[in-house]
Amino acid sequence: MEPRAFLQLAQQLSRNTTNEASLRSCVSRSYYALFNFMAQFINEHVERLPHTANDHEKVYRYFNNCGVEDIETIASQLNDLREDRNESDYKLRSDRFKDENVASLLFMKASTAFNSFESIVQSSKQRKRVVEGIRKHR
Numbered sequence: 001m002e003p004r005a006f007l008q009l010a011q012q013l014s015r016n017t018t019n020e021a022s023l024r025s026c027v028s029r030s031y032y033a034l035f036n037f038m039a040q041f042i043n044e045h046v047e048r049l050p051h052t053a054n055d056h057e058k059v060y061r062y063f064n065n066c067g068v069e070d071i072e073t074i075a076s077q078l079n080d081l082r083e084d085r086n087e088s089d090y091k092l093r094s095d096r097f098k099d100e101n102v103a104s105l106l107f108m109k110a111s112t113a114f115n116s117f118e119s120i121v122q123s124s125k126q127r128k129r130v131v132e133g134i135r136k137h138r
Contacts, residue, residue: 003040006033007111014103023103024088030110031085034078037114038063041121045131046138056082066133070120077113081106 006029013026039049039059046062049055060082063075084106088097096102121127 003033003036004114006030006036007107007114010107010110014100014107018098018100020098023100024097026103027088027097027106028085030107031078031081034074034081034110034114034117035059038074038078038117041117041130042134045127046134062134062137063130065137066130067136068120068126068130068133070116071130071133074113074117074120077109081110081113 010026010029010033013022013029017023035056039055042059042062043049049058060075060079063071063078066072066075087094121130
């Protein structure tokens with residue numbers, strides 16, 4: 001499965017709905033689209049991640065310390081989206097996700113970060129800089 005499929009699902013969930021479960025799921029799928037895309041990059045170019053809960057923190061740390069400013073910005077967005085995802089999935093008393101604008105905004109944040117990351121790492125020169133930066137950080 002490609003991570004972009006989660007973005008497509010998130011977009012569907014965010015459209016024209018006031019269903020809180022759908023809006024919360026939109027937030028979750030938005031985060032997982034970006035996380036899985038970035039984790040896939042690490043798996044293909046740096047190391048095989050062990051598929052544990054620690055992978056979330058490791059992906060963030062690797063990209064946040066790679067020395068490529070645009071990627072570090074995306075890593076920060078990933079971390080913020082993880083906090084939003086945790087709130088949407090685990091804090092069911094929070095009423096923040098009753099607002100469809102919140103879900104749409106977080107979807108757009110994830111989508112923009114996803115597309116930016118994809119654009120940056122498509123360049124072999126940039127991809128090499130990112131990989132070397134992660135390896136140096138490790």
